[in-house]
Amino acid sequence: MSFIDFNSIVRSAWDAYDPSREILHIEDISAKVSTNHVYRMILSDKTSIVAKLSYFGRYEHFVEDHSIINSLSNNLPNPFEDVLSRSLMKGNKLFVYRHKEEPADVWVVFYRPIKTRHKLPKRLNEKQIAKFGNQMGQFHAACEKVRHTLPRSSKTLMVDINDLLVHLNTDEGRFEHFMYRDLIIEHAEKFKQNFFQLEADGLTRIPVFVDWNIGNFSVIKSFRLYSRWDYDWFRVSSRMLDFYFFARVVSDIGDRTMFTYNVDILIHERFKLFLRSYHRANPLSEQEIFFLKETYRFFLLNYVIKYGRFFFHELFANILQKETFETHLPGLDDRFDPSCLLDVLS
Numbered sequence: 001m002s003f004i005d006f007n008s009i010v011r012s013a014w015d016a017y018d019p020s021r022e023i024l025h026i027e028d029i030s031a032k033v034s035t036n037h038v039y040r041m042i043l044s045d046k047t048s049i050v051a052k053l054s055y056f057g058r059y060e061h062f063v064e065d066h067s068i069i070n071s072l073s074n075n076l077p078n079p080f081e082d083v084l085s086r087s088l089m090k091g092n093k094l095f096v097y098r099h100k101e102e103p104a105d106v107w108v109v110f111y112r113p114i115k116t117r118h119k120l121p122k123r124l125n126e127k128q129i130a131k132f133g134n135q136m137g138q139f140h141a142a143c144e145k146v147r148h149t150l151p152r153s154s155k156t157l158m159v160d161i162n163d164l165l166v167h168l169n170t171d172e173g174r175f176e177h178f179m180y181r182d183l184i185i186e187h188a189e190k191f192k193q194n195f196f197q198l199e200a201d202g203l204t205r206i207p208v209f210v211d212w213n214i215g216n217f218s219v220i221k222s223f224r225l226y227s228r229w230d231y232d233w234f235r236v237s238s239r240m241l242d243f244y245f246f247a248r249v250v251s252d253i254g255d256r257t258m259f260t261y262n263v264d265i266l267i268h269e270r271f272k273l274f275l276r277s278y279h280r281a282n283p284l285s286e287q288e289i290f291f292l293k294e295t296y297r298f299f300l301l302n303y304v305i306k307y308g309r310f311f312f313h314e315l316f317a318n319i320l321q322k323e324t325f326e327t328h329l330p331g332l333d334d335r336f337d338p339s340c341l342l343d344v345l346s
Helices: 006-017 059-075 126-145 157-168 171-176 181-197 239-250 269-281 286-306 314-335
Strands: 023-028 037-043 048-054 096-101 104-111 206-208 217-219 225-228 235-237
Touching: 006 023, 006 037, 006 048, 006 096, 006 104, 059 096, 059 104, 059 206, 126 206, 126 225, 126 239, 126 269, 157 171, 157 181, 157 286, 181 286, 181 314, 206 239, 235 239, 239 269, 239 286, 286 314
Parallel strands: none
Antiparallel strands: 023 037, 037 048, 048 104, 096 104, 206 235, 217 225
8 A cells, every 4th residue: 555644544533533632642553563553642631542543354344343342342241341442432333434535445443542461471381371271261151142232243254265266366366376376266165165064154153353462462460361452353253263373372382473373283282281271161062173174274364365465564474475375275184183182172
């Protein structure tokens, strides 16, 4: 995207929301590995507001996702009632500002700042892994409990996969992925086939945040989830979409700046320990365990290949996509058999 004055768009968005309070200062607090934009604003009454700005995907999905997140933040039961940030409303509606002016179509939503506590250690010990598994099981159970109270989500896994296939048949898609187009189509079709074979459409859909790297949430000393931010990959889908990043959090390598999206962490003993603890708090079905491989395949196809250039800066995106094309997708079906996890859950 050519140069756009995002600060100016944020100021215009605030003027449309509440011009009676002037912006004194805007600070860019965006994650530096991503192309998304997040700003902290200091207002004339000394209050602080966070602005989230986005320009990829569809405007309708942006509004839909943030409406669901805002409803979820208000409806989650104890002890998770304050885990999510609340968006600003105008009247009785979520306020979303749209700046549509060539060459940009940019959207802004405002959040109240969220309090944080402790980040997880870069490498967890076994006791901490068990606590983390228990806590994520409880959090998913809370999300499932309130799922019928949330606005409807139109975004599904199948919609995203079909959008990817449509994109590959455009001139832009053929040019962008000309070397690996056949590989992408092969795994997109495999996903669709296995999705129907596993009857995954019948799995319970709950709010999931997908990207659970340790920079996106905080806990108290007991490891209870205290706050969760960064909602870029939010969707309403099977809870199994969260598990690949759970595996990354508890992996032996731990959190690091340079990373890869390999599948091996899903069969490590440390992930199995997490899975046992989660399962005791919130039992998993055999169907869900088999679907885990397909959620990993979907993650590579959708977040790394389809949207990689939006979620990561160009250097990261190129490296992650190259690894996906040359290693992760070609070796997936040989290297990961979800049935090995069933014994873990007895």
